[in-house]
Structure formats: C-alpha cells, structure tokens
Amino acid sequence: MCAYAAGQVYLNYMNGEWTAASTGRTIPSLNPANPKEIVGYVQESSREDLDRAVAAAKAAFRSWRKLSGAERGDLLFKAAAILERRADEVAETMTREMGKTLPEAKGETLRGVAILRYYAGEGMRKIGEVIPSTDRDALMFTTRVPLGVVGIISPWNFPVAIPIWKTAPALVYGNTVVLKPSEEASVTAAKVVECFEEAGLPAGVLNLVGGYGSVVGQALAEHPDVSGITFTGSNRTGKQIGQIALTRGAKYQLEMGGKNPIIIAADADLDQAVEATVSGGLRSTGQKCTATSRVMVMREVYDAFKAKLLDKVSAIKVGDGMEAGVWMGPCVSEKQQKTVLGYIEKGLAEGARLLAGGGKPADPALAEGYFVQPTVFEDVTKEMTIAREEIFGPVLALIPVDSLEEAIELANDSEYGLSASIFTKDIASMLAFIRETDAGLVRVNAETAGVELQAPFGGMKQSSSHSREQGQAAIEFFTAVKTVFVKA
Structure with a gap:
C-alpha cells in the first residue's frame, strides 16, 4: 500500500x-x-x-x-x-x-x-x-x-x-x-x-x-x-x-467549534487586512475550526475595506484542488455542501444582503462536484443564524462597528471562544483586544486561522x-x- x-x-x-x-x-x-x-x-x-x-x-x-x-x-x-x-x-x-x-x-x-x-x-x-x-x-x-x-x-x-x-x-x-x-x-x-x-x-x-x-x-x-x-x-x-x-x-x-471574529480598526493596513480575511475565512473552503467567520469593520473604513474584499473574492478560482491555479476546492461531501448552502439560504431569509457568491458555481465543469462559491454577506445583525452558528464553509459576514469596545463586545457575543484577530497599528488597541477577547488564540495583524506547532492550542467557552x-x-x-x- x-x-x-x-x-x-x-x-x-x-x-x-x-x-x-x-x-x-x-x-x-x-x-x-x-x-x-x-x-x-x-x-x-x-x-x-x-x-x-x-x-x-x-x-x-x-x-x-x-x-x-x-x-x-x-x-x-x-x-x-x-x-x-x-x-x-x-x-x-x-x-x-x-x-x-x-x-x-x-x-x-x-x-x-x-x-x-x-x-x-x-x-x-x-x-x-x-x-x-x-x-x-x-x-x-x-x-x-x-x-x-x-x-x-x-x-x-x-x-x-x-x-x-x-x-x-x-x-x-x-x-x-x-x-x-x-x-x-x-x-x-x-x-x-x-x-x-x-x-x-x-x-x-x-x-x-x-x-x-x-x-x-x-x-x-x-x-x-x-x-x-x-x-x-x-x-x-x-x-x-x-x-x-x-x-x-x-x-x-x-x-x-468556533465562530471566529476579525476586527478591522480604522488605522489598519487594509490590503493586509483583506488578504488575511480572505485567507482566514475562505482558504480550505472555510473548513477550519479557526476560520474567520465574522468581520467587524470600523465604520469609517467599512466601504473601502468592502470594496477591496470583494475585488479579492471575485478573483478566487474555484475548482478541483489538483489543478494548478485553483485557490479553493470543494466542500468535503454532499452533506457538507448542503449544510453550507442551507446557511446561505437562512442568511437571505433573515435579511442579510448578499454581496458575493451565494450558491454553486455556474461553471458546468464543476456541476457534479461539491462546490460552493465564496460568499460574502453584509447587513448582518448579531441575532442572525449566520452570525451565531458555525457554518464550516466559505461564508463571511461583514458587520460595521463604531468603536473598538463595540467590536470586542460583538466578538465575545458567542458561545464559542476559539480564535480571534485584530488589524491595527495602535498599541493600546492591541493590548485591549488581547486582554478582553474571550478566545484561546488571539492574533494581532494576522488571520484567525493558524497556530504554530510549538505553541499551545485550544479554545474557551464551548470551543x-x-x-x-x-x-x-x-x-x-x-x-x-x-x-x-x-x-x-
């Protein structure tokens, strides 16, 4: 063998x-x-x-x-x-x-x-x-x-x-x-x-x-x-x-499980933050317990961040992971594909606004595989299912916030506490985030997904x-x- x-x-x-x-x-x-x-x-x-x-x-x-x-x-x-x-x-x-x-x-x-x-x-x-x-x-x-x-x-x-x-x-x-x-x-x-x-x-x-x-x-x-x-x-x-x-x-x-938040501060390097959000949330088709799911963005940079994010998402090539140039593969099974699509339907039914994706790819060559388009929602409230339950698929929920305090409060408003990250250049904001975020893994200016093998890994609360x-x-x-x- x-x-x-x-x-x-x-x-x-x-x-x-x-x-x-x-x-x-x-x-x-x-x-x-x-x-x-x-x-x-x-x-x-x-x-x-x-x-x-x-x-x-x-x-x-x-x-x-x-x-x-x-x-x-x-x-x-x-x-x-x-x-x-x-x-x-x-x-x-x-x-x-x-x-x-x-x-x-x-x-x-x-x-x-x-x-x-x-x-x-x-x-x-x-x-x-x-x-x-x-x-x-x-x-x-x-x-x-x-x-x-x-x-x-x-x-x-x-x-x-x-x-x-x-x-x-x-x-x-x-x-x-x-x-x-x-x-x-x-x-x-x-x-x-x-x-x-x-x-x-x-x-x-x-x-x-x-x-x-x-x-x-x-x-x-x-x-x-x-x-x-x-x-x-x-x-x-x-x-x-x-x-x-x-x-x-x-x-x-x-x-x-995890329902991992990323906070984008007003002083964040937006290109770096977008790269980390896309990588953390959509790489491996979002099938990571540490995958980025909720994206809290300061209102003053929300539109600029959203535009850059959608540009990045639109360039993602979905397909068979064995093919060169493919960035995102399929869900692991038909059951998982149906689960992810079901969450997308719930998001729409509960009033979230779809910005990208939302279904199976249109390419007929991918019709038989268990593919889901990389999906982005906005107008997401904290009560919605897609803001509370682990989806385990390529779905991002954008949530505008007015302050770091509001962002941390929303980040902590979850039964999970696995990973969380923030993008900021401000030392005080970094320290407040590190101190107050209820997660076993907190990362500064890095995506939520990933931990080095020599470091302890595990979550808080129900994670x-x-x-x-x-x-x-x-x-x-x-x-x-x-x-x-x-x-x-």
Whole structure:
C-alpha cells in the first residue's frame, strides 16, 4: 500500500498487521471534486474490531512504556523522514479525498513532518522536578507516567496534521494508541499509519480502526481499557464523548467549534487586512475550526475595506484542488455542501444582503462536484443564524462597528471562544483586544486561522474542554503526575 491507486481497499491496522473488518463491509471514499471517482475503500468496522485493537494496544503498553523517551523519540524521527519522503503521495491522496488544494495539502503534510520531529525531541526533555521535603533525610520529586491506551478520534479537515499532533505526543510520552479517523479521510490516515509501520513501531503500539463514528467512535469512548480519549470535531459529538468519558472516569480532551471574529480598526493596513480575511475565512473552503467567520469593520473604513474584499473574492478560482491555479476546492461531501448552502439560504431569509457568491458555481465543469462559491454577506445583525452558528464553509459576514469596545463586545457575543484577530497599528488597541477577547488564540495583524506547532492550542467557552494541544502543553493531557518520596 505504498502508491496512490484509485479504488484500492485500505485495511485496518491492528497489532502490527493490516486486516479486514469483521463485518466484511467497506465504505467508499469519494473525491468531492468529482464524486464519480472512488479514492479508495476503507473498512466499516464493528465493536468487535475496536475491541481487538484496544486489546492489542493494552498488551503493547507493557513493553512500550518501559522504553526511554529517547528510544521512543528515535522512532518518531524515523517516521518523520518517511513521511517527508512520501509527502507528494500523501498530499495528493489528501487533495483527492477531502478536497483542499494540492499546495495546502503539501503544506499540511510537511507540517506533520515537523510535528513528528518536534515531539521526537520531547523524548529528551524533563518530566519532573525535585521538591524540597521537610524531612532532611528524604528526597522528594515528581515524574510523569503515561495514561495507558489512548483513543484518538480525528476529523476530516486536517487529515494529516491533527492525527499526528495527537498521536506523536501520546506515543513519545509512553502511551499506546487506537486511532479512529473520519470516514471521509481514512485513506489519508492509512497512509500516515504506513509511515509509522515502516519506521519500525512495535506491533500494537499504534492501531487504526476505520468505520462510522456512531459505532467505532462510540465504542472507543465507552471502552473500559481506554484510559484517555482526545477528540476534534463537532460540539454535539464532543459533548457526548465527554459525558461518556466522565461517567467511567476516563481522561478526555475535546477541541470543537468556533465562530471566529476579525476586527478591522480604522488605522489598519487594509490590503493586509483583506488578504488575511480572505485567507482566514475562505482558504480550505472555510473548513477550519479557526476560520474567520465574522468581520467587524470600523465604520469609517467599512466601504473601502468592502470594496477591496470583494475585488479579492471575485478573483478566487474555484475548482478541483489538483489543478494548478485553483485557490479553493470543494466542500468535503454532499452533506457538507448542503449544510453550507442551507446557511446561505437562512442568511437571505433573515435579511442579510448578499454581496458575493451565494450558491454553486455556474461553471458546468464543476456541476457534479461539491462546490460552493465564496460568499460574502453584509447587513448582518448579531441575532442572525449566520452570525451565531458555525457554518464550516466559505461564508463571511461583514458587520460595521463604531468603536473598538463595540467590536470586542460583538466578538465575545458567542458561545464559542476559539480564535480571534485584530488589524491595527495602535498599541493600546492591541493590548485591549488581547486582554478582553474571550478566545484561546488571539492574533494581532494576522488571520484567525493558524497556530504554530510549538505553541499551545485550544479554545474557551464551548470551543473546548479547556485543555490545550500541541507544544509542551501536550504533556499535561497525555501523562499523569506521580509524586515520589524516598526516605534514606
């Protein structure tokens, strides 16, 4: 299973072997730019299959945890080198399977390489500290120990980066893993797992189980031998997983939705702000939890900003992400396309004014794909559905404001709190925004989407379980602190 081949069957990976699901059934993974193309078939697994994967991970944990962090890190370094060598193949698979453009897919794959190397180095970092004891004849210190078997439920929108930024720290800190990827991105996930296999990861340390979330994801959350579960996806599913994990006493980590605002101050560099708004809101077809959605613009620059924004949006080329020059690909599936179009219809019905887009592209060559035009609304009020609910598509809502205070108040008027940004040259405005914005990621003179791999990532309010991923913060979830007291 080394080269891309349309229509190939991809198996589960359990205990170091590629095996078919016990059901005998597969799920076709379609190219959203051309749904007639089947990218591959992935396994429709059962609870029985999930049980086998967890059992393999539990058995492998005994020896895996005994390796040094450096030894585990060496295997991640090897996996990174293999993924880098296969970057073109993996990126092409990603583009065909979930639709983002090939340059974006290549960039994400190389980010996965960098994440692997970062966490490989974590195997040599400190995992505790010495604490003074009141007993002069004693030594007291802390260390960190792995949780055990960790379940990973990953989404389709970043099918390389997100599984890797969960898997890599889990492994380097001594856990074993059962990965359940989205069925819309399971072919890409299989290729990532192949890299770990080729690197020589011991059998059972990393296991891949394909299938539907209602079956495999549910079983993973409920399994008594899964000590921790990390999830990225919708709020509805995330809350269900959190409740299940809480009930049985498992550790859980949830990263969910966003309704991310950008504030354009009167002194902003409008060209820079427009570039960031378009990139943050429409790149990857708006299918990012950190995508820009609400655009608060100071009234005195509103018309100038709008004109520049519409010029930029009108130049966007929509099409198959494999084609050179295409800037925005399709939605990941017909269901997602219908969801986005439904939100656009709600915006119109509730009185928002359509400035650009608003439907499927007119090009007959794109008629069968799951495409949506880049869409811009104005006359949007804070009560409207498109100003409150996460759309997860290429839709921007322009909202004029009269002051920074009003802009921040509107930005915070959301159940979400994932990311937010401001464009301004004024230091006082920057500091007020940083201090008062209720978001886990705030960015100044940069788009809302994007976080560096060495920095903690996570949201506030309904955007997360208030834990953080990536960077050195990952150790907080994937390990437990053990306090040691040694008496002479």
